[in-house]
Amino acid sequence: MSLDDFIPFHRASITDAERSAVLEVLDSGWLTMGPKVAEFEDAFAEFVGVSHAVALNSGTAALHLAFEGLGIGPGDEVIVPTYTFAASAETVVYTGATPVLVDVDPATCNIDPESAAAAASSTTRAIEVVHVGGLPAELDRVSASLESAALSLGIGPPPLVEDAAHAFPTRISDLGGRFAGTIGRAGAYSFYATKTITTGEGGMLVTNDDTLADRARSMRLHGISRDAWKRYTSSGSWYYEITDPGFKDNLTDLAAALGLVQLARADELHMSRAEIARQYLGGLSDLASQGRLILPPPGSGDEHSWHLFMVRIGPGARPRDSVDESLPGVGVLPESLRAIASRRARVVEELRSAGIGTSVHFIPLHLHPLYARLGYRPGQLPAAEAAYAATVTLPIWPGMTSGHVDRVVAALARATQ
């Protein structure tokens, strides 16, 4: 199907510059981690303004190595917002620690500072925030409430880890325009295919903590001494020492070459996302004022990365027919949310029939069987559940035309009558 028939949820923006950068690496004879990875790390660190950027094969690996490098392990707890993707909490589980899931702000879906503070205990070792969709979480308030909770528990303030998978490039106006992902002790970016810049699969751990960066550089490649990748170069040595049971998380030069070009295009890609968001906000404003849709908070200034454009079915879009428990995502929710969740499932179907790909961000973690096993139950984190029940994520990608946006707006108008 062509883009005239089907508007996909996402489509990566790849130009001749990416194509020739990858070909150049293929022709160089050096495919895995090497000079291009080093170049990508330097350019990324410079772009966001940190001392260390460690390139990895996923954003998941970046989160994992952040927790691992902070020494988090069995018996420890990490506070994690429930409104996020699998990786945010699974990476805590990898270390043997326990993720403690907390509720989110009902409007932004970002971690709620009070819920986070209430979840602190004497074994809290870190707090993770997710900048959902690319809108910055309230880092100041989160840190302040955690600090006072830690003080009354008699523990040190737990380090902040930012899951910035959605938040490149998000500049936080309250923090002098610094980049989301660079405020906490560690930040994790993702270059997964649907993210704002991509290497197909890839991620970046950023930090200003030298020890954490050194540890991540070793642990990404089997826990062997630092420049082990050089052992096959003319300047390298065959000798290495294994110091820890590390992982295989390194990025390839092929991916880094792609990343360098995408990074150079970051502002252009961001501007085109922001323009599509602007068109959606304008085009959907009537539906919003009629209560048929709830639009995403736009953030202040141009701070939103607009990785995701999440709308919610509003109370004005009345369920046309009965609750259908067999529709996806309905049965798992508390009774009171099943009507809106049924309606949402039907809207997703109607958009699909109109040739529009959508997604739903996110099924709160605590509703999944993995976390039910830890004792979480529907009804426990109500703001996240209410947001989830009504949410549909619309296509937003550089290269979408205003014609595409108009088609999405028209289809939503029909689907929310």
Ligand SMILES: *Cc1c(COP(=O)(O)O)cnc(C)c1O
């Ligand atoms: C995509 C994503 C990740 C993980 O990134 P990968 O590169 O796919 O491993 C982590 N957290 C969130 C919120 C994400 O959306």
